[in-house]
Amino acid sequence: MSDLLDRLRNRGWRLTSQRRVVAEVLDGTHVHYTADEVHARAAARLPEISRATVYNTLGELVSLGEVIEVSTDGRAKRYDPNAHHAHQHLVCDRCGVIRDVHPTGDPVTDLPDAERYGFTISSADVTYRGICPSCAQAA
Amino acid sequence: MSDLLDRLRNRGWRLTSQRRVVAEVLDGTHVHYTADEVHARAAARLPEISRATVYNTLGELVSLGEVIEVSTDGRAKRYDPNAHHAHQHLVCDRCGVIRDVHPTGDPVTDLPDAERYGFTISSADVTYRGICPSCAQAA
DNA sequence: GTCATTGCAAATGCTTTGCAGTGCC
DNA sequence: GGCACTGCAAAGCATTTGCAATGAC
Numbered sequence: 001m002s003d004l005l006d007r008l009r010n011r012g013w014r015l016t017s018q019r020r021v022v023a024e025v026l027d028g029t030h031v032h033y034t035a036d037e038v039h040a041r042a043a044a045r046l047p048e049i050s051r052a053t054v055y056n057t058l059g060e061l062v063s064l065g066e067v068i069e070v071s072t073d074g075r076a077k078r079y080d081p082n083a084h085h086a087h088q089h090l091v092c093d094r095c096g097v098i099r100d101v102h103p104t105g106d107p108v109t110d111l112p113d114a115e116r117y118g119f120t121i122s123s124a125d126v127t128y129r130g131i132c133p134s135c136a137q138a139a
Numbered sequence: 140m141s142d143l144l145d146r147l148r149n150r151g152w153r154l155t156s157q158r159r160v161v162a163e164v165l166d167g168t169h170v171h172y173t174a175d176e177v178h179a180r181a182a183a184r185l186p187e188i189s190r191a192t193v194y195n196t197l198g199e200l201v202s203l204g205e206v207i208e209v210s211t212d213g214r215a216k217r218y219d220p221n222a223h224h225a226h227q228h229l230v231c232d233r234c235g236v237i238r239d240v241h242p243t244g245d246p247v248t249d250l251p252d253a254e255r256y257g258f259t260i261s262s263a264d265v266t267y268r269g270i271c272p273s274c275a276q277a278a
Numbered sequence: 279g280t281c282a283t284t285g286c287a288a289a290t291g292c293t294t295t296g297c298a299g300t301g302c303c
Numbered sequence: 304g305g306c307a308c309t310g311c312a313a314a315g316c317a318t319t320t321g322c323a324a325t326g327a328c
Contacts, residue, residue, distance in 0.1 A: 110246065111243075
C-alpha cells in the first residue's frame with residue numbers, strides 16, 4: 001500500500017481513479033518519468049485518462065511537496081516521487097538514465113560568504129554528469 | 140575587442156554581421172540571456188536578424204564550447220558566455236536573477252564511490268537557490 | 279446535490295526545420 | 304563562384320487553458 005496515497009487522503013484530497021493511478025505510477029526510488037511517460041503508464045491501467053489530468057495532478061503533487069520536478073536536460077521536466085529524502089541526481093550524458101545519489105555533507109556549505117552576493121541561500125541542487133556502466137561498455 | 144570573436148575567427152568561423160552581433164551581445168560575466176533576450180538585444184543593432192539565426196548561432200557557440208546552456212527554471216534555456224572559467228550558479232527563487240559563483244573545492248569529490256553506481260563522472264552542475272537582497276528587502 | 283475534477287480541443291511558449299535567396303571567403 | 308549562412312514561414316514538442324460534462328463526497 002502506498003504511503004503517498006495515505007498522505008494524500010489525510011490531506012483531504014478528492015481521490016479519483018485518475019489521481020490514484022498517477023500516484024501509483026509514481027512509486028519507488030530512481031523513478032524519474034516525464035509527464036508523457038507518466039501518462040503512458042497511467043493509460044495502460046486507465047485508458048481514457050487525459051494528458052491534461054496528468055499535468056494537473058503532477059502539478060498538484062509538486063505543490064503539495066510530494067513530488068519533485070527535475071530538469072536535467074532542458075527538455076521535458078521529469079517527476080521524482082522521492083521528495084522526503086534529500087538527494088541529488090547522477091545523469092548519464094549518453095543515455096540520460098538518472099540515479100538518486102547522496103553526497104557527503106551539505107553542498108550549501110561549500111559556498112563561501114564572499115560568493116553569496118547577500119543572498120539568503122535555502123538549498124542547492126546538484127547534477128553529477130558522466131557515463132553509466134552500460135554505455136561505457138557499449139562504446 | 141572581444142576575446143570570443145578572436146577565438147571564433149581562429150576556428151575558421153565564417154564571420155557574418157549576424158554572428159558578430161550575437162557574439163557581442165554575449166559578452167561579460169553574470170550574463171544569462173534567453174534566446175529571445177539575445178534576439179531582442181541583437182535586433183537593436185541589426186533589426187533584420189531572425190530568431191532562427193539567433194538559435195542557430197547559439198547552438199553552434201554551445202557546440203564549440205564557447206557558451207554554456209543553463210536551465211534553472213524548466214522554462215527557456217539561458218546562455219552563459221563564461222565558458223572558460225569553471226563556475227556554478229546562484230539563483231533567486233523570487234525574481235530569477237542569476238549570479239556566477241565559485242564554491243570551494245570540486246563538487247565531484249563529495250560523491251562517495253558507493254554512490255557512483257559504476258559511472259565515470261566527468262562534472263557536477265550546482266544550482267544554489269535562495270532570495271536575493273533586493274527581493275528580501277521588498278518582502 | 280454541489281462543486282471539484284475530468285476530458286477535449288484549442289492556444290501558448292519555446293525551439294527546430296525546409297527551402298529559396300543572399301553574401302562571405 | 305561555390306557553398307555556407309540567412310530569413311521566412313510552417314511544423315514540432317511540452318505544457319497550459321477554457322469550458323461543458325462527469326462523478327466523488
